[in-house]
Amino acid sequence: MSDITPPSPRNLETFAIVVAAGRGTRLARDAEQALPKQYLPLGGVAILRRTLDALLKSDLIDGVLPVIHPDDRMLYQSVVIGLEDEARLLHPVEGGATRQASVLAGLEALQPLAPGKVLIHDGARPFVTNAIIEDAVRMLDDGAKALVAAVPVTDTLKREDEAGNVGETVAREGLWAAQTPQSFDFPMILAAHRHAAKQGRVDFTDDAAIAEWAGYDVAISPGDTANFKITTKADLAAAEGRIRMEEIAALADIRVGNGYDVHAFEPGDTVILGGIGIPHDRKLKGHSDADVVLHALADAIFGALGDGDIGSHFPPSDPQWRGAASDIFLSFAADRVRARGGLISHLDATIVCEAPKIGPYREAMRIRIAEICRIAVDRVAVKATTSEKLGFTGRKEGIATLATATIRLPL
Known part of the structure; x- marks a missing residue:
């Protein structure tokens, strides 16, 4: 001055x-x-x-x-x-x-x-x-x-x-x-x-x-x-x-991305879903903590950005990610949006499984996802459904999640 x-x-x-x-x-x-x-x-x-x-x-x-x-x-x-x-x-x-x-x-x-x-x-x-x-x-x-x-x-x-x-x-x-x-x-x-x-x-x-x-x-x-x-x-x-x-008016480039992830069960006592540990008679098998919800959401964000997928940023062949908490992956994806000058408008996840019951943990998942992404809870939706006993989820062999991310970027 x-x-x-x-x-x-x-x-x-x-x-x-x-x-x-x-x-x-x-x-x-x-x-x-x-x-x-x-x-x-x-x-x-x-x-x-x-x-x-x-x-x-x-x-x-x-x-x-x-x-x-x-x-x-x-x-x-x-x-x-x-x-x-x-x-x-x-x-x-x-x-x-x-x-x-x-x-x-x-x-x-x-x-x-x-x-x-x-x-x-x-x-x-x-x-x-x-x-x-x-x-x-x-x-x-x-x-x-x-x-x-x-x-x-x-x-x-x-x-x-x-x-x-x-x-x-x-x-x-x-x-x-x-x-x-x-x-x-x-x-x-x-x-x-x-x-x-x-x-x-x-x-x-x-x-x-x-x-x-x-x-x-x-x-x-x-x-x-x-x-x-x-x-x-x-x-x-x-x-x-x-x-x-x-x-918001300055972020006129509205984009939508989809994500999908699936993990099989293996012996254990806790399933990690949406960043929350849920007591169960098995756990999900994966290189990280196998959180299908956070993985699918991260892929949805990467898809909206046109920025590869979770495997390209965090290769399962890399030993540093063995047993890693999946909030690392989702937080990274959210940071990629902010690095582009954008914001996450909404996240939506649908969990497909016969068990465990998702309802008692739904709000805790929403809160945790919002914390990881640093967005308001009302911008996060978590839903659950069964596959009517059809397919691998119907046979209780694993859990799948479908996710959608809506983001806004500057033009």
Whole structure:
């Protein structure tokens, strides 16, 4: 990351300030979490990192300046390591006791660079789009001095009276819900912030309000309902759902593979099926632990990947696999999916045998398979049937399993 100096000799015009010095007290109360909300994981990635990344993806922004809490420097460094395009990510500055003070600290830090335009954005608003940024920069280029990204209010609004009842219904026509970024002519908003601080005005809740107080017209630039701020536990859950849907949408190559395995019985006292030991008067014969369920599932995954079969990855002629637990094979197959940037959508196994009884162990198998593959239990199905006393399974000579794997890969 660069210091507060131009990262290149070219003319730098547009900067973004990311306000991330708050403590996130509402979410902390909701979720009983210790971290400030901007550092909470969202789809495995810190919210603040997602916000910074979204801004850095815009080639209209010459530099991004985070404003952080003095106690969060190490935490901040841990979430931005390896962030793409670090050349435009400026070293963070410390914020103040209020959002207003934090923004002023960011503006003062940028002042030596003499920017023409500045976008001020919430650190806990990770879904800002390139279209929002483009519209804001275009309107500033066209002569606007102050802009607030906003969306029309669509809900019916009620004003509460002193008794706690509905006092009146507020007409929603002409009402907008403000978002960020709020975008400004840089010299104007810096002067307005300085004047507010000099006058002892520390009660402004956003930067557009300061521009209004300073006598400037504030225009509305297009926002997006998806560009919401994560404030409560419900917001965090909604954001997780959005990330999950985006991940799934990116995995548009849906593939299905089939697997089949069979092992004969031999003398013993336990059958290994689906990673679970089931007491029985015999065991299954095989080079490994002969778990026909896990073998068939692994082959189904390899089939969906177009990646050989279990024998090609784990040859039975190799002595290292003698007596090996078959969860090694299934875990390897699942890892091959993840290595391709994909995910396992569903696994389905049908066990064919006369004995032992599968029903009492079905849920334990599902749980174990899910653990091995690191997927949710509801993505695993285990069924059992007999062959009506026909064939080798009907004669109780062995057990067979048919399996299907559904996976999703990037196109």
